[in-house]
Amino acid sequence: MAITPPSQRIWWHKPIDRIEALWVGIALVWCLVLFFWMPYWHLFGKQNLSNESYKTSPAAFEAKVQAMVEKHKVRTETSGDIPVVAPPPGSDVYMLGRTWEWYPILELKKGQSYRLHLSSVDWQHGFSIQPVNINLQILPGYETVVTLTPTQTGEFGVVCNEYCGVGHHTMLGKIYVKE
Amino acid sequence: MADTLFRQCPRSGLFFHRTGESLMKAHAVFAVVFFLIGGIFGLLVMLTRMPSVHLLDAETFYMALSIHGTDILIFWIIFFEVAVLYFASSTLLRVRPAAPALGWLGFILMVVGSIMTTLTFLRGNSSVMFTSYVPMPAEPTFYLGLILFAVGALVGCFLFLATLVIAKREKTYDGSIPLVTFGALTACIIAILSILFGAVILIPTFLWSVGLIPEVDPLVYRTIWWGLGHSSQQINVSAQVAIWYAIAAIVFGATPMSEKVSRTAFLLYILFLQLASAHHLLVDPGIGSSWKVFNTSYAMYLAVLASMVHGLTVPGSIEVAQRRKGYTNGLFEWLRKAPWDNPVFSGMFLSLIIFGFLGGITGVIMGTEQINLIIHNTIFVPGHFHATVAVGTTLAFMAITYFLIPVLFQRELILPKLAKWQPYLFAGGMTMLVIFMLGAGTLGVPRRHWDVSFSDALMQYQYAGTAITMLGMAGLGGILAAVGGGAYVLIAVGSLVFGRRLDQNATLLASFGVPLKPGSYTLVRPERLGMTPAEAEGAVSHAAPGTFTLALVFLATFVVYFFINAKYLSSLWHMS
Ligand code: HEM
Ligand SMILES: [Cu+2]
Ligand SMILES: [Cu+2]
Numbered sequence: 001m002a003i004t005p006p007s008q009r010i011w012w013h014k015p016i017d018r019i020e021a022l023w024v025g026i027a028l029v030w031c032l033v034l035f036f037w038m039p040y041w042h043l044f045g046k047q048n049l050s051n052e053s054y055k056t057s058p059a060a061f062e063a064k065v066q067a068m069v070e071k072h073k074v075r076t077e078t079s080g081d082i083p084v085v086a087p088p089p090g091s092d093v094y095m096l097g098r099t100w101e102w103y104p105i106l107e108l109k110k111g112q113s114y115r116l117h118l119s120s121v122d123w124q125h126g127f128s129i130q131p132v133n134i135n136l137q138i139l140p141g142y143e144t145v146v147t148l149t150p151t152q153t154g155e156f157g158v159v160c161n162e163y164c165g166v167g168h169h170t171m172l173g174k175i176y177v178k179e
Numbered sequence: 180m181a182d183t184l185f186r187q188c189p190r191s192g193l194f195f196h197r198t199g200e201s202l203m204k205a206h207a208v209f210a211v212v213f214f215l216i217g218g219i220f221g222l223l224v225m226l227t228r229m230p231s232v233h234l235l236d237a238e239t240f241y242m243a244l245s246i247h248g249t250d251i252l253i254f255w256i257i258f259f260e261v262a263v264l265y266f267a268s269s270t271l272l273r274v275r276p277a278a279p280a281l282g283w284l285g286f287i288l289m290v291v292g293s294i295m296t297t298l299t300f301l302r303g304n305s306s307v308m309f310t311s312y313v314p315m316p317a318e319p320t321f322y323l324g325l326i327l328f329a330v331g332a333l334v335g336c337f338l339f340l341a342t343l344v345i346a347k348r349e350k351t352y353d354g355s356i357p358l359v360t361f362g363a364l365t366a367c368i369i370a371i372l373s374i375l376f377g378a379v380i381l382i383p384t385f386l387w388s389v390g391l392i393p394e395v396d397p398l399v400y401r402t403i404w405w406g407l408g409h410s411s412q413q414i415n416v417s418a419q420v421a422i423w424y425a426i427a428a429i430v431f432g433a434t435p436m437s438e439k440v441s442r443t444a445f446l447l448y449i450l451f452l453q454l455a456s457a458h459h460l461l462v463d464p465g466i467g468s469s470w471k472v473f474n475t476s477y478a479m480y481l482a483v484l485a486s487m488v489h490g491l492t493v494p495g496s497i498e499v500a501q502r503r504k505g506y507t508n509g510l511f512e513w514l515r516k517a518p519w520d521n522p523v524f525s526g527m528f529l530s531l532i533i534f535g536f537l538g539g540i541t542g543v544i545m546g547t548e549q550i551n552l553i554i555h556n557t558i559f560v561p562g563h564f565h566a567t568v569a570v571g572t573t574l575a576f577m578a579i580t581y582f583l584i585p586v587l588f589q590r591e592l593i594l595p596k597l598a599k600w601q602p603y604l605f606a607g608g609m610t611m612l613v614i615f616m617l618g619a620g621t622l623g624v625p626r627r628h629w630d631v632s633f634s635d636a637l638m639q640y641q642y643a644g645t646a647i648t649m650l651g652m653a654g655l656g657g658i659l660a661a662v663g664g665g666a667y668v669l670i671a672v673g674s675l676v677f678g679r680r681l682d683q684n685a686t687l688l689a690s691f692g693v694p695l696k697p698g699s700y701t702l703v704r705p706e707r708l709g710m711t712p713a714e715a716e717g718a719v720s721h722a723a724p725g726t727f728t729l730a731l732v733f734l735a736t737f738v739v740y741f742f743i744n745a746k747y748l749s750s751l752w753h754m755s
Contacts, residue, residue, distance in 0.1 A: 001434055002424035002434070003357050003424075004428075004710065004711045005353055005357055006435075006710060008710075011438040011439060019495075019727045020440055028484055030487075030734060030737070034741070045749065049549075053464035078637050122314075134751055135555040135556055141398075142398060144464035146754050148754055151753060157640030159625055161557065164315070166241060169630040174640075
């Protein structure tokens with residue numbers, strides 16, 4: 001029994017039951033499939049993180065965001081006058097997380113690629129594009145870069161899904177994707 | 180000498196050392212206290228996340244969530260685990276516990292630490308969740324409480340090891356340590372490693388909170404913190420698997436199909452689980468993909484392999500034992516004729532099935548590097564871990580409690596009818612909570628979120644109606660689970676207070692020992708613990724075809740669900 005010492009002193013010589021051995025084999029094969037699926041997806045899948053990232057500081061990142069906003073702002077929205085920015089395809093675009101907003105609103109073009117830079121100036125935040133359901137962890141002091149190519153048009157919400165204080169649930173942003 | 184006092188339980192034949200027994204009881208009682216506190220806050224959190232109820236205000240909600248996560252995941256489970264360590268060493272090996280005074284010191288540290296942290300939460304300025312990601316600060320006593328608690332648990336771990344050494348030196352058993360003790364040893368080693376990770380990160384964070392260190396890097400924090408946070412989940416897995424084996428032995432007299440396979444599987448946990456902090460960092464900046472792929476898969480999923488092996492061998496050993504008793508018809512007579520109204524068995528079996536089908540499969544899927552993109556920080560994540568810790572671990576602990584109340588506490592269970600239903604209530608409610616959380620998470624609903632209707636936000640975003648409905652359904656499941664959890668506390672505490680003191684001369688259940696007079700302790704150390712009697716070779720088969728069939732169903736579910744998620748991933752915007 002499992003609550004008493006094994007019945008044989010040399011228990012490691014006892015042969016393994018066929019079904020048990022078969023299951024270990026099957027399970028091992030499946031584990032290897034799971035493992036090799038990841039490098040496979042890096043080679044052939046279209047959804048991978050570049051893992052490009054830099055150390056940054058709140059001030060430095062804010063400056064870059066502001067420069068983009070000034071250059072490509074097309075209008076403002078909401079009672080908070082949040083700028084909507086339409087940067088050219090292929091360019092570097094920025095979104096900043098802070099308590100409690102994603103700033104600014106981006107207007108992108110479907111099928112075009114953008115180098116999206118993300119960072120936080122205060123706590124950790126969770127960048128979550130909905131309903132597409134792309135979720136990234138955003139850390140202060142780190143600038144994440146991901147080359148993003150929207151494949152749908154419409155209006156998308158950016159939810160914060162990392163707890164960031166008592167206003168966490170009011171933290172939203174927006175991305176428009178146009179034809 | 181005071182520390183050679185033993186009592187034999189007439190119902191199980193197990194020997195309890197007087198001090199070891201008191202330590203076990205103390206830890207188990209505090210575990211239940213924290214289960215109660217954590218559970219009440221869990222219910223409040225659930226009632227807030229139900230859109231139709233939305234009970235607490237935002238600030239209280241985040242505080243309640245911090246308390247629920249910490250008190251139930253850390254304090255309930257670890258208090259119970261230390262009790263299991265004493266049981267697996269002192270009781271199963273019939274040996275005096277090493278340095279009981281230190282054991283009490285460890286216990287007091289755990290009590291002081293857990294109360295300190297809980298009270299800090301209640302003051303309201305430390306609602307940082309149990310993960311306490313920097314740079315969001317909590318009050319220093321939050322970190323200090325956790326550190327004290329961890330030191331106390333560490334003392335318990337080292338005393339477990341010391342007790343094994345004493346048993347070996349005093350030759351209290353013949354052959355190798357029992358499989359259950361081996362599983363507990365695995366849990367203990369992983370616990371020591373996790374607590375070391377914890378020390379490396381929580382001590383600097385504490386110093387930062389009192390102003391002695393200028394900053395703690397958020398990525399470094401997350402990487403090391405999850406070295407603690409994830410490995411400590413493997414303590415739970417090892418402990419709960421050890422309990423599954425113990426219950427299979429206690430209820431069925433089952434013998435492991437192969438000691439070699441089961442022990443190797445435990446060894447894989449030790450070797451590979453430490454790598455798993457990557458699960459939580461798959462969409463973090465500053466870490467390369469090769470590190471993520473290697474670590475998230477525990478080097479090619481060898482720890483997953485271990486769990487899949489236990490998933491076969493535990494029910495397999497039950498099947499073999501049942502078939503030997505003559506339940507040989509068809510594939511499943513052994514299972515149909517199992518004692519489904521004995522909560523020790525039903526709790527354990529539900530724990531195993533739900534842990535595997537809901538917790539295991541979802542865990543591996545969201546731990547796949549790229550698939551994590553569609554799951555990270557959604558409510559899918561709490562869906563997953565309520566299947567693992569709230570059903571897998573917690574229900575296994577509940578099941579063994581029903582065994583320990585008569586055997587350790589020497590009380591008759593009160594409300595036996597309720598006890599018979601309790602595992603089904605809890606597991607049923609939890610399963611519903613889990614499935615609907617998984618569903619809502621798949622639709623992008625965030626975890627740790629007070630208001631997914633964003634009513635007081637500047638901008639607006641509307642989740643699909645199905646997602647909102649699913650949150651409500653999860654809530655109904657949660658309420659049911661809370662009733663099940665309440666029933667457990669009622670029965671456990673009620674039995675200790677009101678349960679009839681048990682007659683010492685009840686029938687002997689297990690194959691060893693002789694019953695003693697009421698309440699008697701003897702100065703004599705019990706005779707050496709013999710090896711399990713060998714079965715007649717060749718006379719009985721070790722075949723477990725029913726279990727193998729179940730395992731294949733499990734595998735098919737796993738494969739299908741994996742590729743559904745891969746398909747979902749492929750529909751996302753392109754990223755590189
Ligand atoms: C009594 C039944 C329970 C109910 C109704 C319940 C409900 C919940 C809910 C609604 C959440 C919040 C999800 C979110 O907003 O992110 C949650 C979080 C959590 N629960 Fe439970 N739960 C229960 C039991 C348990 C048990 C037994 C455990 C572990 C042993 C557990 C561990 C956790 C943890 C670790 C969290 C995460 C806290 C965080 O995000 O910081 N729960 N639970
Ligand atoms: Cu945020
Ligand atoms: Cu947030």
